[in-house]
Amino acid sequence: MYAAYLDELGAPEAIRYGELPDPVPGPTDVLVDVLATTVNPVDTFVRSGKWRTPLSFPFVVSRDLVGVVASASPGAPGFAVGDWVWANSLGHAGRQGAAAQRAVVPAERLYHLPPGVDPTDAVAVAHPAGTAYLGLFTHGRVRAGETVLVAGAAGNVGSAMVAMAVDAGARVITTSSVRDIGYCRSLGAAAAFDYADPLLSSALRAECPQGIDVWLDNAGRNDLSSAVDLMAFRGRIVLLAGLDTRPVLPAGALYLKDGTVTGFTISRANVAELAEAARVINRLLKAGTLRPRTKEAVPLSAMAEAHRRLEQGLLHGKRLVVGTGRFDDEGNRPAMTSSIVDTSPLFELSADIRVDATPEQIYAVVSDLGRSGEWSPECQGGEWITGEPSQVGSVFRGENLRSEDVVGWAPLVRGTWHTESRVIAAEPGRTFRWMMLSYASEDQESVWGFDIRAEAGGSVLTHHFRMGTATAGIHKIVADLSEADRRRFVADWTAKLEQDLADTLKRLKDVIEHQG
Template identity: 35%
Template sequence: MKAAFIEHLGSYSEIKYGELPVPVINSNEVLVKVQKIAVNFVDTFVRSGGFKANVIFPFVIGRDAVGTVSQIGSEVTSFNIGDVVWTNSMGYDGRVGVSSEYTAVPAKRLYKVPTGVDTTQLIAAVHSAATAVILLRDVLQVRSGQNILIEGGAGHVGQKLTEVAKILGLQTTTTSNQRNFNLMRELQVDHYYDYHQPVAEIEDDFDNIVDTSGKISLPINLSKLNLHGKIGMITAPKASAQEIDFQKFYTSVQSIRGFVISHATEYQLAQTAEFLNRNFSKGKLLRDEVMTLPLSQASEAQRMLETHQTNGKKLILTI
């Protein structure tokens, strides 16, 4: 089968496109005939060695894919041949990636595509959408009626955080470029601000804050938290010479909670897949602009992502 793979950790130039054997599935796995693969920044971190993972060479890259069931392991009862399915947790922690004509996926990490949902839009959405759902529901444990500040609300993760926050009943405030204000209105954001405006000047304080950009210092965001307020950290914050007011931090019972989806459990991923599929079926969370490339250009796709040449579009590899 054709596959995009590496034989060494390193630059995107290490990605090869060639022949590898079709995987032999275990009793608890499903062989998927892959159709489309999403390209994520985490893929570049695994490939380069920046994200430490158990990698067995030759290593097929990529974590998120959609395709059809081709073969079923003897212990698997939840899928049938021909089912259209998706996965978003392959390609690290000892699991083979999905950038190949066929891939073997543990049944517990595989989910059916809802009837009528566009598979390109679905696979473009699942990484950022799943991150948003787990961060809000499991990590921050938000409650309906709370408010949240999402810094960088127009990015891939920012948009999904905003949409999921609205679904969960939160009052949403975002920062973004003014050219994205129409998008913020489409997302029914309650309050939106130009990201050039200092966060400290925003009148409200918040129950939850997430900086998707890494451009806001931690002391500033902490100063904008309410009693029992929480910061969800999905990227390192901007360095700051300003000191954290630790007395206010602990007496206000505030917290900082880091999260990367690569450490999500099978249970979290399965619960999140149910949430996503339910909302995908309603046409929600499916608004990413997409750029498609053939699998043979997997190296070029990661180069474009690393050098920020995607024009804000989600890169999808097709087979």
């Protein structure tokens, strides 16, 4: 088999690419044909010797893998040849790594991949999401209703933390570079701030007057003075990055608040903790809630360059998916997804525009769905049928009109038809979102929304749409289409949605700036 491995510790150039004997599984191990691996900061620490851990040479690098079971030993019940699986705790404590065409994985460290999940998405999030879960819940003990601050929220671990904390019912505040604020809000952050803002502490205090319950710093700055100052009673600070930092701890202020500071690394998590995290990761992967921001495919032979790029800070949230070539050679990669419409998310788009108005003025318009005929390409307006207008939980019945030339070849509903949607987020001056309901009035993973943020002299309005899994309507449209035409439809509908977002924003800008 081919592998990326070390004969000695050192710089990225110490990583070699070549043939090694196939590994031999033990009585409780599973042999996996590896589709892909990736590279994490801890991989560079182990390679360089910065993090000392037992290993033997030649040492195969990398923690994470996704692949297919080649064989399962008698002591590995629950796994069968052909099963899709993933792992995120190899390459440490005497275990050989994942950067090879075949790898041996202890059964207790291996997890099934849910049907329909893109294997490369899974391997891209496996390690960051595992770290995020441990930080939030194992060590941070986050509970629903608590305020959680995620510093460095746009990175791989940080973005997984935001998604997981929101899913758990926490109120999430983020800090990131200014260019990533919109991305953080798209993950569900209730408020997002520029970490370089000289008035950041004041802004956080105003946003969190009762204090911050859990502070997690993925950026590795570890500003304990600010964290303790902004901490709520019995707050928790969780440290997981910044290996070389030496911050000052204001001990008196910490103990007067009954506060705690905890450090951890995923490498020391036990198998029960990792399995607990894996169950949540699989659920969120299946739901489409957990996904990499961007991916780049590179070959196994480029592992040394992948380490170099990571160490030099050249990736900015991008995950390198390192293909092993195992299935390229054999031409027999098992199918995971029977149709493109099983992809999750099926659609995910956003666009923004600058508007010369305050966030409050913009919110007053975009939250008034009864006026949507003034800006929507298809919705002609409608009425609120339950609840108070524009409030969370209220249901809106919209009247829609679609012309014959919209993706004209596809069997779409045309002319006039009606839809119902339920408001799921309504924060004046910030966010307004609604979920489309099925004809049986059931929730669907089809969410439209607007986010607003103030900018000098005006505001930036972001319009977004996400369909996590195909709705009943989409399934009806593609039911009689060939797979080739299904792919054509998804591509054409994506282009249509992109144009709709852009047209809506332009019309809204005109309506808002010229009203009254």
